[in-house]
Amino acid sequence: MEGLISEQEERLAQRCLEHALSAGAGKARVVLSKNLTELYGTLNGSLDKVSRSMDRALMFNVFANGRFGSFSANRLEEKELFPFIEKAVRTVEMLAEDPCRDLPNPSRTEKGAVTGTELGLLDTVSLTPDDRLGLALDAAAFGKIEDARFKVISEEGEYSDTVGDTLLLDSNGLRCRHSETSFDYAVETTIEDVRGNRIAGYWWDSAPRLENLDIKSCGFKAAERAASLIGPSKTRSGPATVVIDNTCGSTLLNPILTALNGYSLQQKNSFLDGTLGKSIFSGNLTVSDRGREPGRPGSRLFDSEGVAVREGPIIDRGKVSKYFINTYISNKMGIPPTVDDATRPVILPAGAPDDGPFDLDRIMSLCGDGILVTGFNGGNSNPTTGDFSFGIEGILFRDGKPVHPVREMLMTGNFITLWNNLLYAGNDPRPCMSKLIPTLAFGNVTLSA
Amino acid sequence: MIRDKKYYLDTFGVSEEQLLLLVAEGLACGGDYSDLYFENSAYFSLQLRDGEVSSGSRGIDYGVGIRVLKGEKTGYSYSESTDPGSMKEAARAAAKIAEGRGGTVEITPESAGRILRDARDRAAAYVPAENNGDRKVRKFFTGIPNPAADRYPMSQDWRDAETAALVPVLLGLRDRISRRDGTIVKILAQISGIVDDILMYNSFGELKYETRPMGSIVATVIFSRGGKTENKTVARSFRSGVEMLSDALLDEIAEEVTSGIDERFEATRPKGGGMSVVMGAGASGILLHEAMGHAFEADFNRKGQSIFSGRIGEKVCDSRISIVDDATVKGNRGALNFDDEGVPGQRTYMVENGILTSYLHDRISAKWYGVSPTGNGRRESFRNYPIPRMRATYMESGDATREEIISSVKKGIYVDEFTNGQVLIGEGDFTFYVKSGFLIENGRLTAPVKDINIIGNGPRALADIVAVGNDAKIDNGKWTCGKGQSVPVSCGIPTVLVRELTVGGN
Numbered sequence: 001m002e003g004l005i006s007e008q009e010e011r012l013a014q015r016c017l018e019h020a021l022s023a024g025a026g027k028a029r030v031v032l033s034k035n036l037t038e039l040y041g042t043l044n045g046s047l048d049k050v051s052r053s054m055d056r057a058l059m060f061n062v063f064a065n066g067r068f069g070s071f072s073a074n075r076l077e078e079k080e081l082f083p084f085i086e087k088a089v090r091t092v093e094m095l096a097e098d099p100c101r102d103l104p105n106p107s108r109t110e111k112g113a114v115t116g117t118e119l120g121l122l123d124t125v126s127l128t129p130d131d132r133l134g135l136a137l138d139a140a141a142f143g144k145i146e147d148a149r150f151k152v153i154s155e156e157g158e159y160s161d162t163v164g165d166t167l168l169l170d171s172n173g174l175r176c177r178h179s180e181t182s183f184d185y186a187v188e189t190t191i192e193d194v195r196g197n198r199i200a201g202y203w204w205d206s207a208p209r210l211e212n213l214d215i216k217s218c219g220f221k222a223a224e225r226a227a228s229l230i231g232p233s234k235t236r237s238g239p240a241t242v243v244i245d246n247t248c249g250s251t252l253l254n255p256i257l258t259a260l261n262g263y264s265l266q267q268k269n270s271f272l273d274g275t276l277g278k279s280i281f282s283g284n285l286t287v288s289d290r291g292r293e294p295g296r297p298g299s300r301l302f303d304s305e306g307v308a309v310r311e312g313p314i315i316d317r318g319k320v321s322k323y324f325i326n327t328y329i330s331n332k333m334g335i336p337p338t339v340d341d342a343t344r345p346v347i348l349p350a351g352a353p354d355d356g357p358f359d360l361d362r363i364m365s366l367c368g369d370g371i372l373v374t375g376f377n378g379g380n381s382n383p384t385t386g387d388f389s390f391g392i393e394g395i396l397f398r399d400g401k402p403v404h405p406v407r408e409m410l411m412t413g414n415f416i417t418l419w420n421n422l423l424y425a426g427n428d429p430r431p432c433m434s435k436l437i438p439t440l441a442f443g444n445v446t447l448s449a
Numbered sequence: 450m451i452r453d454k455k456y457y458l459d460t461f462g463v464s465e466e467q468l469l470l471l472v473a474e475g476l477a478c479g480g481d482y483s484d485l486y487f488e489n490s491a492y493f494s495l496q497l498r499d500g501e502v503s504s505g506s507r508g509i510d511y512g513v514g515i516r517v518l519k520g521e522k523t524g525y526s527y528s529e530s531t532d533p534g535s536m537k538e539a540a541r542a543a544a545k546i547a548e549g550r551g552g553t554v555e556i557t558p559e560s561a562g563r564i565l566r567d568a569r570d571r572a573a574a575y576v577p578a579e580n581n582g583d584r585k586v587r588k589f590f591t592g593i594p595n596p597a598a599d600r601y602p603m604s605q606d607w608r609d610a611e612t613a614a615l616v617p618v619l620l621g622l623r624d625r626i627s628r629r630d631g632t633i634v635k636i637l638a639q640i641s642g643i644v645d646d647i648l649m650y651n652s653f654g655e656l657k658y659e660t661r662p663m664g665s666i667v668a669t670v671i672f673s674r675g676g677k678t679e680n681k682t683v684a685r686s687f688r689s690g691v692e693m694l695s696d697a698l699l700d701e702i703a704e705e706v707t708s709g710i711d712e713r714f715e716a717t718r719p720k721g722g723g724m725s726v727v728m729g730a731g732a733s734g735i736l737l738h739e740a741m742g743h744a745f746e747a748d749f750n751r752k753g754q755s756i757f758s759g760r761i762g763e764k765v766c767d768s769r770i771s772i773v774d775d776a777t778v779k780g781n782r783g784a785l786n787f788d789d790e791g792v793p794g795q796r797t798y799m800v801e802n803g804i805l806t807s808y809l810h811d812r813i814s815a816k817w818y819g820v821s822p823t824g825n826g827r828r829e830s831f832r833n834y835p836i837p838r839m840r841a842t843y844m845e846s847g848d849a850t851r852e853e854i855i856s857s858v859k860k861g862i863y864v865d866e867f868t869n870g871q872v873l874i875g876e877g878d879f880t881f882y883v884k885s886g887f888l889i890e891n892g893r894l895t896a897p898v899k900d901i902n903i904i905g906n907g908p909r910a911l912a913d914i915v916a917v918g919n920d921a922k923i924d925n926g927k928w929t930c931g932k933g934q935s936v937p938v939s940c941g942i943p944t945v946l947v948r949e950l951t952v953g954g955n
Contacts, residue, residue, distance in 0.1 A: 043521075043752065051525040052542040053832060072508040074529050080509075088507060094612035096501035129545065153753045153875075190754045190875045198756060198875035229876075237722045267498070267635050268671050268678060332499075378739075378871030378880030379902045379953075384671065384678040387718075389902035389953035391871070391880035408878055408904045410953035412721060448721025448953045 002124065003116055003179040004034040004165040012076060013058065017169050019082050020062055023089040027063040027103050029170040029305070032056075038127075039160040040136035045143055047133065048156070060085070064092045068101035100331035103305070108337065109174045110302035110309070116165065116179035120295045123181040123209040127161065135159045139185055141219025149230055150191040153198060155219060157187040161210070168306050176302045183207050185215045189222040193230045201226025206432040208297055225374065228395060232407040235396055235449045241370030242411065242445040243363055243397075246428050249347070249437035251376045251390065253287070255383070255415055257342050260314065260322065262329030264383060271386030271415065272320065281318040282422040284350035288313050289322075290436075291343025298344040298434025309343045318420075346436040351424035359428040360439045365400035366424060367441050372397055373411070386415040392447075410448040418442055450603045450660040451596040451786065457648040457658040461487045461513070461531050466558075468650040471515070473561035474540040476652060477554045480517040480524065480547040482572035482812075483540075484651035486789060487513045487531070488831040491608045494641035497619040505612060514831040515540045518572065519547040521751075521813050525834040568652050574816045588821050589653050590792055600777065600784045600794065603662045603690035607642030610691050615640055618694050625703035626670060630710060634678075635671040640664075642691065649791040657791040663782070663937060664693045665927050668706045672714075679713045681706050681884075684927035686782045686937065709885060712897035719888055719898050721954030725858045726903065726947045727889060729865030730851070732924040734940030736947075737772055737842050739870035739879040740907040743932070745774075745799045745807075746825070746837040747814030749874050756877035756908055760805050766911040768803035771845045776824055782928065783841030783939040790826035790835050797823045800911075809837045829934035839930060843941035847917025851944040854916045856892035862952060863887045863894055864903070877907035898954075905950040918944030 013032040020028040034056045041049035058081065059072040069092040073084050112118055136159040145152055161183045168176045186204035193199065203221040207213045244252065256272070264270035272280075291309040293299050300309055305326055313321040322338055330337035352358040353366070364372060372395045379390030389412040396403045419442075426438035458464060468485060475483030490510040495502055513531055517524040517540075524546025526539040544553075554560060573587040619638050626636055645661040665686040672679045683706040687693050728736055741757075749755035757765075776785040776794030785794035790812050798806050808814065811826030814837060826835035855863060864886035872879040883901050887894040923941030930938045 047522060047546070049523040049525065049834075050543070050546045051523075051834070052539075053527060054529070055832070056529055068503065069505045069507075071506055073510075075509060075511050084507075084509060091505050091507060091612045094616065095495075095505055096503040096616075098501065098503035101503075156752070190752075198754065198758075200754065200873060200875040267637060268673070269635070269669075269680060377873060377878055377904065378869055378882065380869040380882035380900075382680070382900045384680050385900070387900040389718075389882065389900060391878070391902055391904045393873075393878075407876070408906060408951050410721060410880075410902050410904055410951060412718065412901065412953040412955070446721065446955060448951060449723075 003122065004036060004163055005032060005167050009076070010167060012078070013167060013169055015078070016058060016060060016081055016085060017171060020060060020085050020089060021171060023086045024093065025062045025064045025089050027171045029061040029103060029168065031059045031166065031168045033166045035162055035164045037160055037162040038132055039158060040132045041156065041158045042136050042140050043156055044154060045140040047137065062088055062092045063101055063103065064089055066097040066099045067092045067095045068098060069095065100328055102327055102331060103170050103172050104307050104327045104337070106172050106174065108308065109306045110176050113176040113178060113301040116177035118301060119299050121180035121208045121299065125210050132159060135215060139215045139218060141223065145220065145223050147227065150193050150227055152223060153190040153192050155187060155189045157185065157219060159215070160184050168302065170306060174306045176306050178300055181208055183210045183213045185213060185218050187218045187222045189219065189226055191223060191226045199226045199229050206297060208295065229393060229405040232405040235406045235409065237448045239444045240447050241367045242442050243367055243370055243372045244440040245360055245372065245374050246426065246430055246437060246439045248373065248375055249440050250435050252418065253345070253347065253435065253437055255381050255388065256419070257345065259383065259386070260324055261341065262323060262325040262333065265323060266329050266332055269383050271384060275320045276323055277320065279319040280416060281315060281419040283318045284422045284425060285315055285318050285419055286313065286348040286350065287315040288346050288348060289343055290346050293344065296344065297432060300343055303339045303341065305340060307339050309339055314342060314345060344434055346429070347425050347438060349425050349427040349438065350422070352427070358426045360426070363424050363426055363439050363441050364397050368400060369398045371406060371447065381415065388413060388415060406449065408449065412446050412448060418445065421445070450601065450662065451594045451599050452660060454658060457646060460489050460646050461648055463531060467533065470556060470558065470561055471536055471540055472650060472652045473556045473564050474537055475515055475517040475544050476564050476568050477541070477556055478544040478547040480519050480544055481568055482518040482652050484516050484790065485513055485649065486831050487648040489646040490643060490830065492641065492643045493607050493610060494639055495612065495615055495619060497623055497636065497638040500623065502616045502619045510830065512831045514834065515543045516834050517543040517546050518813065521817060522546050523834055527831050565652050572652065574812065574821065575819060576821045590655050594657055594659055594786065600779045600786055601662055601688035605691035607644050607662060607664065607691060610642065622668060622699045622703060625699055626668060626707060629703060629707040630672065632672045632674050633670055634673045637669045639667050640694070649787070651791060655791050657787045659786050662688055662690050664689050664691065666694065666702065667927060668702050670706050672710055674714055677714060679710065681710065681713065685925050686927040687780050687925065688782060688784050689780050713885060713899060716885065716897035716899035718901055719862060719952060719954040721952055723949045723951050725861030726950045726952070727855055727858060727861060727863040728942060728945050728947065729863060730918060730920045730944045731922040731941060732865065732867050732926060734843055734924060734942040735867050735870045735881045736910070737844055737942060738839060738930070738938070738940045739872045739881055740905065740910050741772060741799070742774065742839045742842045743872045744874055744877060744907050745809055747808035747810045747818065748837050750808050751814045751817050755874050757805065763805050764803050765800060765805045765908065766803050766914060769847045769917050770800060770803055770914060771798060772800040773798055773845065774809055774825065774839050774842045776840045778841050778923065781841050781923065781939055782925065782937045785824065785840060788824040788826045789828045790822065792822045792824040792826060795824045809839065811835055811837045827936050829936060833934045836932065838932065838936050839938050841923060841939040841941070843923055844917070844921060844943060844945070846919045846921040846943045849916050849918050851918050851920055854918055854944050854946050855889060855894065857916065858889045858946065859891055861889045862898060863889050872907065878904065879907055880904045902953040903950050910947055910950060913948040914945050915948050916946040920944055
């Protein structure tokens with residue numbers, strides 16, 4: 001596979017930038033993106049769907065007389081684009097002045113994203129339709145699973161591969177490119193237990209390179225995860241130790257990252273307003289950004305403004321080390337800019353008694369009794385207070401061993417309190433994920449059942 | 450809005466002959482059915498923050514999706530250009546779902562007619578003929594769109610809206626909000642409008658076209674008192690043009706977004722656990738959407754994945770309960786003249802007098818079940834193939850008053866503002882998040898509560914509805930349903946009492 005943006009298309013993007021300036025914009029930024037996805041889906045081991053999708057979009061930001069607007073179009077012919085750009089500039093001129101809007105200072109922008117392939121995320125493997133069909137059919141586990149506890153009702157699998165290519169240009173002369181491939185397999189298996197209850201299990205894998213995609217075990221793991229929830233019992237409400245497996249911790253981390261974002265902070269819509277430099281979480285919590293690591297899902301050299309991604313701590317042993325501040329918010333709040341968001345956050349291990357593997361089994365063993373959460377079912381949080389309430393599914397464990405599944409259970413609390421009660425963070429994040437969140441254990445979590 | 454056919458053909462630069470050849474191209478490898486979905490989408494938005502309307506956006510999204518069915522199997526591709534070569538390439542990509550049976554046929558005007566006739570016989574849905582015993586007939590939707598029956602006429606097109614004319618609307622909303630409460634620290638507001646020109650054609654020869662508007666206005670207000678911060682968001686969304694932005698609507702939003710703030714600052718979480726829940730009229734329709742609606746979508750049932758699979762004709766709840774999924778509510782966010790497969794929008798009883806009467810069908814599931822499609826085949830855009838989705842889902846009124854229902858509860862909660870619902874289709878477990886409500890103690894609303902999740906099991910919750918109010922109301926918030934693809938929906942319900950649900954709390 002190879003990058004999708006042609007030289008002709010890059011020239012078109014450059015002409016659009018110039019046209020925006022000649023139409024009245026003082027400054028402008030253009031982002032051209034293209035994605036090609038091929039998908040082969042199976043139902044119960046047979047081909048069920050095939051789709052091919054090629055997306056392209058030209059997004060541009062216009063800065064005119066201290067005013068700002070953002071625009072997008074997918075009709076990439078000059079005769080369509082140029083009148084649209086002119087209309088965009090006229091739209092911006094009608095808005096209120098906001099002098100804080102600006103392009104990033106060139107000293108902060110990425111200089112090394114020239115070919116788009118610097119991070120080694122573009123696999124050059126070549127696949128035919130038959131290759132893709134073979135991968136999808138080979139991955140299906142339907143008909144290969146025999147278990148006295150259940151029968152498989154349905155198995156829906158999807159193999160897909162995507163090539164993505166992004167080019168960012170601005171009127172300060174910035175040019176950045178990012179190209180990547182992603183190979184994905186996801187499967188949902190619905191089983192029926194001996195009492196006729198239906199339970200669904202889900203598993204997936206993803207990798208920038210096909211050779212790293214573990215496709216064959218997904219169907220079996222999905223069925224295993226469904227089977228692990230057979231025979232649920234209700235559990236008493238009250239405080240408990242909760243272990244979160246390494247598939248679903250982002251539900252708890254994402255609200256922290258959102259609360260650290262400048263847009264939330266500037267609008268007073270963040271429960272982490274005023275916490276920069278303060279120790280407000282457990283000393284066990286360290287979140288670091290490893291956004292420039294080559295070959296890893298989620299890595300990127302530049303953010304949405306073209307600012308160079310910097311690696312380093314976001315939360316360092318409980319202390320808030322970074323807000324995500326783009327150029328606009330920096331000018332608005334009068335604080336130094338950083339990047340506009342976390343790129344590839346990693347929760348580092350904590351609480352391990354030794355240097356060995358620190359995974360789910362070990363953490364459950366150390367916790368003794370509690371609830372293992374294998375998935376969240378809905379819920380939300382209050383961005384201004386950090387209060388949350390989530391539905392959970394999982395397994396009651398005693399002495400580190402699973403006892404029975406739990407259902408219709410809720411986990412309720414406040415994020416600051418929750419992360420202050422972080423007991424352990426494992427060293428077992430799934431490498432296929434762009435946020436590397438290992439098994440986590442929290443003490444004194446309020447559960448309702 | 451329904452314009453004349455020529456407008457749509459010209460918008461996409463195609464002729465009817467080209468449409469016919471293109472669907473035939475989709476069948477070149479032996480497919481049973483093929484359809485085209487052309488979409489020209491224009492969106493516009495303006496944002497107010499920090500007291501000024503200082504940012505705006507516009508966008509264009511244009512393309513055609515081509516679907517080929519072979520039995521229940523789907524081939525899909527799309528093109529962001531409607532030049533003949535790009536569309537033919539997309540059709541050939543979708544056609545591959547049927548590859549391997551007799552090779553690929555070269556499509557000419559002569560061969561196209563024969564291929565389409567053969568496919569029409571194979572792919573038609575055969576449904577029971579009315580008043581004719583067990584005899585089944587083929588079901589087609591051949592009528593042309595009728596502007597007189599349009600469910601979303603638009604007098605002021607968002608595409609023609611001048612920024613200068615809409616800025617004062619947001620500023621007016623700002624002023625209405627800020628004069629109602631002195632503890633406001635921030636107001637964020639947004640107006641957005643989308644207009645989609647749609648043209649659909651299929652291998653049955655059914656041609657449908659229309660223009661779908663969608664206008665939304667959202668206000669979020671941040672309040673600060675005594676060092677504590679709270680927020681509230683209110684939205685309204687309609688299939689309408691700019692004319693929806695009336696003074697009355699702005700007053701309504703301003704009033705709602707600033708009401709109940711005292712209670713919000715006082716609110717606490719209740720003690721968690723199982724308890725009776727009174728769901729207030731309107732937005733509580735999320736209960737139906739999550740707990741029942743998704744499980745009634747026919748694709749989940751056809752594959753045996755839903756907890757309601759195989760239960761058509763069964764009594765699933767009290768006989769006072771009827772639940773509808775409706776595309777016919779004029780101007781509603783879930784309204785449709787046609788679904789995204791060209792099937793006329795209609796009103797579908799899922800539960801009638803307590804009996805499960807119908808799933809929500811697209812063409813695939815309707816053929817599989819031998820029933821007529823219910824007009825629920827929907828998609829996010831031309832980039833997606835249609836699947837069964839809800840529209841406006843609501844429960845019809847019962848006979849109790851709101852006061853009677855609340856007074857019948859000794860201990861429980863009353864809830865009326867929600868976000869974020871979700872359901873596990875196989876297990877039937879659903880959740881939704883309550884932004885605000887009240888404790889009920891000895892039949893009276895007492896202390897305010899907030900920020901709690903509620904969880905239950907769909908079939909059990911449905912069977913546990915023990916009182917239905919006479920005050921059915923559809924909520925006009927900006928509801929969006931996600932099922933791999935996002936589509937606009939709405940929901941509604943009268944005040945109902947659910948005997949027991951699990952409430953998150955301290």
